[in-house]
Amino acid sequence: MRTPANILNLLLLSLLAGLDPSKTQISPKEGWQVYSSAQDPDGRCICTVVAPEQNLCSRDAKSRQLRQLLEKVQNMSQSIEVLNLRTQRDFQYVLKMETQMKGLKAKFRQIEDDRKTLMTKHFQELKEKMDELLPLIPVLEQYKTDAKLITQFKEEIRNLSTVLTGIQEEIGAYDYEELHQRVLSLETRLRDCMKKLTCGKLMKITGPITVKISGTRFGAWMTDPLASEKNNRVWYMDSYTNNKIVREYKSIADFVSGAESRTYNLPFKWAGTNHVVYNGSLYFNKYQSNIIIKYSFDTGRVLAQRSLEYAGFHNVYPYTWGGFSDIDLMADEIGLWAVYATNQNAGNIVISQLNQDTLEVLKSWSTGYPKRSAGESFMICGTLYVTNSHLTGAKVYYSYSTKTSTYEYTDIPFHNQYFHISMLDYNARDRALYAWNNGHQVLFNVTLFHIIKTEDDT
Numbered sequence: 521m522r523t524p525a526n527i528l529n530l531l532l533l534s535l536l537a538g539l540d541p542s543k544t545q546i547s548p549k550e551g552w553q554v555y556s557s558a559q560d561p562d563g564r565c566i567c568t569v570v571a572p573e574q575n576l577c578s579r580d581a582k583s584r585q586l587r588q589l590l591e592k593v594q595n596m597s598q599s600i601e602v603l604n605l606r607t608q609r610d611f612q613y614v615l616k617m618e619t620q621m622k623g624l625k626a627k628f629r630q631i632e633d634d635r636k637t638l639m640t641k642h643f644q645e646l647k648e649k650m651d652e653l654l655p656l657i658p659v660l661e662q663y664k665t666d667a668k669l670i671t672q673f674k675e676e677i678r679n680l681s682t683v684l685t686g687i688q689e690e691i692g693a694y695d696y697e698e699l700h701q702r703v704l705s706l707e708t709r710l711r712d713c714m715k716k717l718t719c720g721k722l723m724k725i726t727g728p729i730t731v732k733i734s735g736t737r738f739g740a741w742m743t744d745p746l747a748s749e750k751n752n753r754v755w756y757m758d759s760y761t762n763n764k765i766v767r768e769y770k771s772i773a774d775f776v777s778g779a780e781s782r783t784y785n786l787p788f789k790w791a792g793t794n795h796v797v798y799n800g801s802l803y804f805n806k807y808q809s810n811i812i813i814k815y816s817f818d819t820g821r822v823l824a825q826r827s828l829e830y831a832g833f834h835n836v837y838p839y840t841w842g843g844f845s846d847i848d849l850m851a852d853e854i855g856l857w858a859v860y861a862t863n864q865n866a867g868n869i870v871i872s873q874l875n876q877d878t879l880e881v882l883k884s885w886s887t888g889y890p891k892r893s894a895g896e897s898f899m900i901c902g903t904l905y906v907t908n909s910h911l912t913g914a915k916v917y918y919s920y921s922t923k924t925s926t927y928e929y930t931d932i933p934f935h936n937q938y939f940h941i942s943m944l945d946y947n948a949r950d951r952a953l954y955a956w957n958n959g960h961q962v963l964f965n966v967t968l969f970h971i972i973k974t975e976d977d978t
Contacts, residue, residue: 719853719901720968722916725934728955728962732776735759738843738942739956740793741775744800745851745949753781760793760843760942761807768817775961787822788813791833793943793956794848798856798876805847808834812849812858812879826879828872830862837861837891841910841942846891852899853948859904861891869894871904871922887920887927894918896944898953900968905930910941934964 735758742755754775756767764786769775789807796803801823802815810831814824831847837860838845848859856874858881861867865886872884887904895910908917916932936957943956946966953964 720970721903722900722905722919722930722932722966723969724967725916725932725953725964726967727953727964728935728937728957729965730937730960730962731772732961733959734778734961735956735959737940737958738793739959740795740943740945741956741961742795742797742945742954743947743950744797745947746799747949755797755802757790757793757795760845761791762789764789766802784815784817784820786813786815791844792838792847793843794845794850794859794945796849796851796856796945798851801876803849803856803879805833805844805849807844810847810860812847812874814876814879824877824879828858828860829881830864831858831860831870832862832867832891837867839897839910840892840895841940843942845942848897850897850899850945851948852901852946854899854902857899857904859897859899867891869897869904869906869920871920873922883922885920885922885925889918889920889927896941898944898946900946900948900966905932907941907944910936912936912939914941937962 735756738760739756739758741757743753744751747753752771754769754772756769756775757763758765766784766786767780768782768784769779770781774781786802786804790804791807791809792805794805797817800816800818802813802817804813804815805811806813806825810828810833811825812828813822815821816823828847833844833846835842835844836846839848846860850857850859854873856876858872858874860870860872862870867890869887869889869891870884871887873882874880875882889906893908895907895914897904897906899905902922904920904922905916906918906920907914914936915934916930918927919930920927938958938960940958941955942958943954945954946952947954950963951966951968953966955962955964
């Protein structure tokens with residue numbers, strides 16, 4: 521970049537070069553002489569000039585020429601001063617712009633960070649919503665084996681949707697009453713189809729789906745298999761002993777978020793984790809006894825209690841993990857059951873069907889499977905399924921049919937994701953297994969082999 525002093529030197533040289541060569545060599549006696557130009561520390565231009573002797577004529581041609589040159593130098597000095605001010609102003613402007621650009625860069629970086637944070641937040645919200653929907657998957661999976669019937673009903677619904685679309689386009693062109701009857705007929709056929717889906721045999725266990733992480737290593741959570749479709753209450757009982765508090769949630773979503781709707785303080789402490797809610801009442805084993813309690817959630821009172829004759833209790837015949845799991849209460853499509861062991865049956869599993877009102881034993885079956893060798897067990901359609909462990913690598917190893925009074929050894933593996941199962945119960949309404957897996961509340965989907973009844977079979 522050229523400085524004002526450099527520019528002035530160039531201008532002076534050009535002006536001097538414009539003079540007659542014979543007149544440029546001026547001695548001090550002949551007139552003004554410019555020796556040099558320079559720039560002081562403040563950036564101002566300085567010219568060294570020797571004045572002529574006073575006796576020379578002011579009208580001398582050389583004097584007049586130098587006077588003109590001096591005027592031009594002064595004009596140029598003023599122009600350079602203006603140029604210098606302008607340059608300083610522009611430099612300050614550039615500095616200001618640099619500061620603003622740095623500020624903009626910081627703002628853009630902040631916006632980028634905020635965008636990532638916002639996207640992470642939105643992703644988490646979507647994930648939580650998806651987690652709320654995941655428990656519905658087992659309900660949908662259970663109908664895979666009935667694809668042919670479902671396809672037929674889908675076609676019926678598609679036809680009705682076409683009719684409804686036509687009605688929207690042309691009101692009154694179709695008889696509403698007739699359409700309403702077709703909808704009712706389709707609903708009836710769907711219900712009839714569900715009734716024809718008889719009890720099935722367990723073929724496969726998939727999952728688990730982790731619904732929530734809460735509580736201690738041991739506990740129970742459940743829904744009522746006889747509740748209406750609109751009633752999706754969840755009950756939560758943490759620990760296997762020394763507790764009487766049952767927590768209630770209006771839905772799975774409320775359970776996941778921790779929004780309790782009510783708590784119940786039971787009159788007795790429970791033993792184990794093998795409780796069941798059935799038709800609006802809680803059935804549990806009273807601590808340090810073989811007494812079964814029926815407690816009503818609606819009235820908050822004990823409706824019935826009865827001793828389960830000869831049943832071992834207080835870790836006499838527990839499952840492999842202990843925890844006072846001697847008496848296991850469960851429910852399936854057929855009714856209410858108790859699974860336990862007695863000295864009379866050499867510590868092997870006994871299955872008893874109970875009257876849900878009086879808790880009276882209706883019928884019992886003695887098996888040959890040792891209760892202490894069982895990890896957990898559950899009933900599906902009157903068949904008891906027993907796992908061989910509560911730890912990693914567990915599988916359904918044994919089954920006993922109360923319909924035929926026969927048993928078989930099975931090999932149905934399932935994923936023990938959190939390494940320690942202390943509760944495993946079947947829910948007939950959801951067609952799913954509820955489990956407490958080392959402080960994780962999880963769901964397993966079950967695949968059953970169904971037999972569909974036809975009109976000829978009825």
